[in-house]
Amino acid sequence: MKLTRLIVLSAALACLSFAAFAQGKPAPKDALLYFVWPQDGTTIKGGFWCRFGLRNMGVTHAGDNYQNSGHHHLLIDVNEPLDPNEPIAQDKSHLHFGAGQTEARIELPPGKHTLQLVLGDAGHYPFNPPVVSDKITVRIK
Amino acid sequence: MAEIRDFKKSDRNSVPPGSAMPRRLAAIVAGDIAGYSRLMQLDEEGTHGRVKRIERDLIEPSIAEHHGKLVKTTGDGFIAIFDSPVEAVRCSIVIQQNLVGRNASLPQHYWIEYRIGVNLGDVIIETDDVYGDGVNIASRLEGIADPGQVYISGGIYEQIKHKLVCGYESLGDRKVKNITDPVRVYRVLPDPAAFHRTRKRRESILIFFLSLALLVIAGGALWYMLSQPRGKVGDQASTPVAKPQPAPSVAPIPQQAAPQPSPTPSVGPANQKAAQPRPTSPATPATPLAPAVKEPEMKTIGGGSFTMGSNDDATEKPTHQVAIKPFAISQFPISVRDWNECAAAKACAFAATGKDDAPVTNVSWSDAKQFVAWLAGATRKAYRLPSEAEWEYAARGGTQTKYWWGDQFQSGMANCKNCNDVAAAEQPIKVGSFKPNPFGLYDMGGSVDQWVEDCWHKNYQGAPADGSAWVEGDCASHVIRSGSWRNDARYVRPSNRDSYDTNVRYPTHGFRVALSPQ
Numbered sequence: 001m002k003l004t005r006l007i008v009l010s011a012a013l014a015c016l017s018f019a020a021f022a023q024g025k026p027a028p029k030d031a032l033l034y035f036v037w038p039q040d041g042t043t044i045k046g047g048f049w050c051r052f053g054l055r056n057m058g059v060t061h062a063g064d065n066y067q068n069s070g071h072h073h074l075l076i077d078v079n080e081p082l083d084p085n086e087p088i089a090q091d092k093s094h095l096h097f098g099a100g101q102t103e104a105r106i107e108l109p110p111g112k113h114t115l116q117l118v119l120g121d122a123g124h125y126p127f128n129p130p131v132v133s134d135k136i137t138v139r140i141k
Numbered sequence: 142m143a144e145i146r147d148f149k150k151s152d153r154n155s156v157p158p159g160s161a162m163p164r165r166l167a168a169i170v171a172g173d174i175a176g177y178s179r180l181m182q183l184d185e186e187g188t189h190g191r192v193k194r195i196e197r198d199l200i201e202p203s204i205a206e207h208h209g210k211l212v213k214t215t216g217d218g219f220i221a222i223f224d225s226p227v228e229a230v231r232c233s234i235v236i237q238q239n240l241v242g243r244n245a246s247l248p249q250h251y252w253i254e255y256r257i258g259v260n261l262g263d264v265i266i267e268t269d270d271v272y273g274d275g276v277n278i279a280s281r282l283e284g285i286a287d288p289g290q291v292y293i294s295g296g297i298y299e300q301i302k303h304k305l306v307c308g309y310e311s312l313g314d315r316k317v318k319n320i321t322d323p324v325r326v327y328r329v330l331p332d333p334a335a336f337h338r339t340r341k342r343r344e345s346i347l348i349f350f351l352s353l354a355l356l357v358i359a360g361g362a363l364w365y366m367l368s369q370p371r372g373k374v375g376d377q378a379s380t381p382v383a384k385p386q387p388a389p390s391v392a393p394i395p396q397q398a399a400p401q402p403s404p405t406p407s408v409g410p411a412n413q414k415a416a417q418p419r420p421t422s423p424a425t426p427a428t429p430l431a432p433a434v435k436e437p438e439m440k441t442i443g444g445g446s447f448t449m450g451s452n453d454d455a456t457e458k459p460t461h462q463v464a465i466k467p468f469a470i471s472q473f474p475i476s477v478r479d480w481n482e483c484a485a486a487k488a489c490a491f492a493a494t495g496k497d498d499a500p501v502t503n504v505s506w507s508d509a510k511q512f513v514a515w516l517a518g519a520t521r522k523a524y525r526l527p528s529e530a531e532w533e534y535a536a537r538g539g540t541q542t543k544y545w546w547g548d549q550f551q552s553g554m555a556n557c558k559n560c561n562d563v564a565a566a567e568q569p570i571k572v573g574s575f576k577p578n579p580f581g582l583y584d585m586g587g588s589v590d591q592w593v594e595d596c597w598h599k600n601y602q603g604a605p606a607d608g609s610a611w612v613e614g615d616c617a618s619h620v621i622r623s624g625s626w627r628n629d630a631r632y633v634r635p636s637n638r639d640s641y642d643t644n645v646r647y648p649t650h651g652f653r654v655a656l657s658p659q
Binding site for chain 1: 199231617625627643648650
């Protein structure tokens with residue numbers, strides 16, 4: 001009994017110290033980030049409207065420090081893992097939607113591309129645990 | 142066919158454009174705030190301010206973005222018309238989803254929730270109002286909608302059902318006030334999966350109660366088992382588990398400003414360091430006018446003509462000839478020291494943290510505009526942001542190569558990711574740490590992204606050729622140049638361009654200033 005108590009306590013403490021190191025703000029466990037459109041495996045001709053879905057959290061302007069809300073980032077053909085201690089990168093493959101957009105017109109060269117959504121907090125950091133969508137693959141004709 | 146053609150022709154003849162009653166088919170969006178009078182009673186000024194802000198920041202830009210026209214706003218609502226039913230519904234969804242975010246931090250009785258109705262109808266349009274059955278039906282639909290929902294009429298549904306990927310729940314034919322025929326009503330569910338959910342809701346409620354009952358039983362049993370040996374075990378385990386919630390919300394505080402720590406160690410080859418003149422510091426004590434603002438070090442750039450753009454990226458095409466008039470541009474990106482003079486004068490929105498000679502970061506385009514407006518006012522000189530063409534001309538330093546030093550990348554020439562030995566943790570390092578380009582300008586490529594005056598255009602089709610800023614079009618985002626220490630060597634190219642939302646701050650974004658000769 002004593003041993004289990006110790007284990008539980010140390011596990012809890014380990015969680016606590018980890019949480020203190022992580023940068024991101026806490027996200028509700030049932031938060032769900034997903035693509036309304038396109039769906040995985042879709043073949044698209046030309047440009048398309050990419051629509052972002054979010055459940056159990058809200059979309060807000062970057063810089064607004066409201067609880068349980070963030071803004072969208074669209075990662076195109078990104079293979080590097082997400083670093084929870086750095087702001088989400090800003091370049092041609094990490095598109096930011098800090099004005100609270102929930103959809104975007106996307107134009108990609110023909111071929112296969114992966115898309116993934118990541119929700120960022122007021123300072124563009126991923127949440128903890130990260131709120132990310134499934135990585136989907138689309139083919140552009 | 143002939144009949145239809147004849148009919149069309151005669152129709153056109155009988156109603157000439159500009160006649161007394163300009164009628165047209167339009168998608169009408171009517172929205173109003175649920176429980177507005179209750180909110181006003183709660184906090185009159187606060188509610189009014191928030192509603193105005195929502196109209197300004199969300200409703201007006203969303204309507205414009207979707208090519209609609211805001212016809213009028215009433216105290217608690219608005220009416221807009223769209224040419225396209227798809228755009229009308231899309232705009233409504235964007236407004237509703239954004240409002241969820243705005244309400245998230247507030248207690249529920251302070252929520253501002255809109256009900257939105259969309260109808261397709263033939264209406265009479267006057268400058269600041271619309272009339273007709275179509276408008277009345279839209280506002281009736283809005284009246285029966287639940288807060289936070291979008292209700293559309295059958296006419297709209299028929300137009301958009303295969304075009305807009307949403308769920309639509311039919312609510313059947315509804316009789317609405319003062320309209321003879323019943324109206325078919327659909328509820329828009331922002332995603333198709335939600336449709337499935339509503340169908341299953343009844344089942345899931347049942348399952349929910351069942352599992353709740355099971356949980357209560359299980360919880361009771363667990364509590365009984367745990368409390369049996371010694372009451373304290375449960376307490377000890379549960380307190381630390383509960384703590385992680387507040388802890389991370391404290392953690393983000395140091396993150397808001399850019400990283401800045403500890404002195405720069407002797408970096409890279411020593412001769413390169415020796416070559417740095419570092420003119421900023423000697424200039425400071427030399428300024429004779431004590432109260433005057435310390436101006437950034439400016440370099441005069443002679444006018445000329447150059448080929449702007451490249452074939453390396455779709456955004457940089459087509460290459461085109463641009464003539465540049467003489468101007469001056471700051472030798473370095475604006476530093477934390479420069480910025481904080483503006484902040485001290487209360488003319489800039491925030492005080493920057495970090496070392497004085499590091500470039501200022503986390504500024505939006507609007508922040509940068511505030512700075513140049515203050516600088517221009519304080520010095521009575523025409524300080525401004527450079528145009529995109531001026532920036533590229535200055536960055537090229539008279540060259541037409543891929544980088545200003547040639548076509549091949551060389552390490553140690555610019556502050557970019559994996560470009561040199563500077564440790565990432567010390568970023569952004571002080572301005573002017575790398576070689577200047579042939580025009581004597583530092584950090585034109587790498588270091589910090591730099592805002593320019595121009596609105597974003599996805600390529601140079603239709604760009605001005607006289608070196609002026611391109612400000613027509615979509616100004617919700619503006620152009621950033623240079624790439625930052627977090628971007629790789631591709632972004633250092635003088636022709637590289639990217640965009641970012643005008644009013645959003647990001648930790649690698651800074652700027653430099655320009656000055657027209659007087």
